Amino acid sequence: MTAGVVTGRRTQAERSAGTKAALVDATIETIADIGYHRASLGEICGRAGVSKGGLFRHFESRLALVVAAAEEVGRRHVEGFRSLGDAPVADLLEFARGRSRARINAVWFELLVAARTDSELRERLAPVAVRLYDTIEELALGPSFGPELDPDLVRLVGTSMVHMFDGEAVIRVVLPRPEIEDARLAGAGELMAAVARGAVSRG
Amino acid sequence: MTAGVVTGRRTQAERSAGTKAALVDATIETIADIGYHRASLGEICGRAGVSKGGLFRHFESRLALVVAAAEEVGRRHVEGFRSLGDAPVADLLEFARGRSRARINAVWFELLVAARTDSELRERLAPVAVRLYDTIEELALGPSFGPELDPDLVRLVGTSMVHMFDGEAVIRVVLPRPEIEDARLAGAGELMAAVARGAVSRG
DNA sequence: ACGTTTAGAGACCGATCGGTTGCAATGAGG
DNA sequence: CCTCATTGCAACCGATCGGTCTCTAAACGT
Numbered sequence: 165m166t167a168g169v170v171t172g173r174r175t176q177a178e179r180s181a182g183t184k185a186a187l188v189d190a191t192i193e194t195i196a197d198i199g200y201h202r203a204s205l206g207e208i209c210g211r212a213g214v215s216k217g218g219l220f221r222h223f224e225s226r227l228a229l230v231v232a233a234a235e236e237v238g239r240r241h242v243e244g245f246r247s248l249g250d251a252p253v254a255d256l257l258e259f260a261r262g263r264s265r266a267r268i269n270a271v272w273f274e275l276l277v278a279a280r281t282d283s284e285l286r287e288r289l290a291p292v293a294v295r296l297y298d299t300i301e302e303l304a305l306g307p308s309f310g311p312e313l314d315p316d317l318v319r320l321v322g323t324s325m326v327h328m329f330d331g332e333a334v335i336r337v338v339l340p341r342p343e344i345e346d347a348r349l350a351g352a353g354e355l356m357a358a359v360a361r362g363a364v365s366r367g
Numbered sequence: 368m369t370a371g372v373v374t375g376r377r378t379q380a381e382r383s384a385g386t387k388a389a390l391v392d393a394t395i396e397t398i399a400d401i402g403y404h405r406a407s408l409g410e411i412c413g414r415a416g417v418s419k420g421g422l423f424r425h426f427e428s429r430l431a432l433v434v435a436a437a438e439e440v441g442r443r444h445v446e447g448f449r450s451l452g453d454a455p456v457a458d459l460l461e462f463a464r465g466r467s468r469a470r471i472n473a474v475w476f477e478l479l480v481a482a483r484t485d486s487e488l489r490e491r492l493a494p495v496a497v498r499l500y501d502t503i504e505e506l507a508l509g510p511s512f513g514p515e516l517d518p519d520l521v522r523l524v525g526t527s528m529v530h531m532f533d534g535e536a537v538i539r540v541v542l543p544r545p546e547i548e549d550a551r552l553a554g555a556g557e558l559m560a561a562v563a564r565g566a567v568s569r570g
Numbered sequence: 571a572c573g574t575t576t577a578g579a580g581a582c583c584g585a586t587c588g589g590t591t592g593c594a595a596t597g598a599g600g
Numbered sequence: 601c602c603t604c605a606t607t608g609c610a611a612c613c614g615a616t617c618g619g620t621c622t623c624t625a626a627a628c629g630t
Contacts, residue, residue: 197484198484199480199481199484200404201403201404201481202484273480273483273537276537276538276540276541277402277476277480277537278402280402280473280476280540281402281405282402286540289541290541293538293541294542316550319547320547320550320554323547324531324554324555327531327532327533327535328531329530329534330534330537330538331529331530331532331533331535331537332534334479334480334534334537335479335496335530335533337479337482337483337489338482338493338496339493339496339500344522344523344526347519347523348523348526348527351524351527352527
């Protein structure tokens with residue numbers, strides 16, 4: 165599970181990296197399981213198999229830990245996106261929807277909502293979010309959309325779709341409507357296809 | 368502020384309704400200000416000018432209180448929507464976006480995210496959300512869209528827009544992009560106008 | 571006017587939180 | 601092998617949480 169773990173005799177750097185990764189993994193899992201405000205350091209440490217004292221050896225505060233967790237989730241998103249390579253727009257859309265609904269993506273929802281009323285979290289999360297969006301948009305602009313297309317238009321429609329799936333994912337917890345969601349995915353696919361074939365211009 | 372407050376001698380029913388409304392108002396304001404998990408009963412009671420003992424006279428638990436707050440926010444949304452009456456689709460969209468961004472709407476985001484990992488909250492919030500969406504969709508299907516339009520299509524596009532604005536509102540806390548957001552509103556307006564004039568069919 | 575019921579106040583409770591501290595174990599360098 | 605810095609553990613701290621309990625004040629029924 166936790167990449168980078170070495171058994172037997174380990175160097176200090178390996179030990180440090182190992183427990184750090186275990187703590188970040190446990191943080192992601194804990195927030196995904198029981199939510200941000202219930203994800204106490206005690207619970208996280210218990211899952212990671214690390215004591216509270218050990219945690220503070222690697223992270224200066226709970227805040228630093230959850231920001232590291234958000235970064236890791238972003239890293240996995242980018243990884244998944246990259247491994248998708250070139251694909252039809254319909255596949256891209258389904259992948260995007262899947263990411264919005266993904267277990268670990270809940271970490272982002274939890275932290276974004278918390279960031280609204282927590283200025284320190286907001287300030288530390290903002291640059292991470294900027295980097296994540298920049299990376300993904302750069303990645304998405306390459307394949308599937310020829311250079312003859314207005315990149316601003318592609319960016320506009322693409323982010324709009326992501327926001328739409330995010331909003332859907334949030335309300336779906338309490339109000340799932342599978343038929344409408346499927347129709348939405350299909351309709352979004354048609355719109356994206358129209359954009360890809362250059363049939364949509366910017367107003 | 369708190370509608371229904373009567374000064375001087377009041378009947379028990381008036382007293383009860385008054386403090387109840389004050390508590391719900393304070394809950395909405397507190398969650399909007401400092402978030403769901405920081406909105407402690409002490410803080411809420413302080414703002415409402417009611418003691419903790421007084422609170423539990425009217426609400427069996429913190430959960431019951433925040434669900435009542437969500438209901439009140441929904442009521443105000445419907446009220447605003449109703450007072451909008453018949454209006455061009457562009458105005459409807461701007462109104463919808465404004466609602467997604469509204470201070471008090473944060474209560475819904477906070478509770479929806481919390482509901483994902485809190486089964487009791489989820490179960491109590493679900494029927495409220497269903498009623499709210501049903502009411503708004505019923506209201507929106509009336510004006511602006513003639514009866515010759517497929518109501519399912521209007522519902523699909525309409526909810527998709529709402530989800531889009533919701534997703535935008537959530538990420539905007541940490542990653543505001545005013546130019547893209549304005550272009551998004553304009554583009555959504557064009558799409559909605561096309562739907563309203565019957566230029567879009569369901570696939 | 572008076573006993574009953576309801577609304578409200580505020581001290582109090584056990585549990586849990588994020589974070590600290592002193593100490594034991596481990597690996598690094600000579 | 602010995603010394604020292606790093607890593608990890610667990611008891612501990614003050615603060616705060618949701619919720620309860622007891623008591624007073626106000627409105628009600630008669």
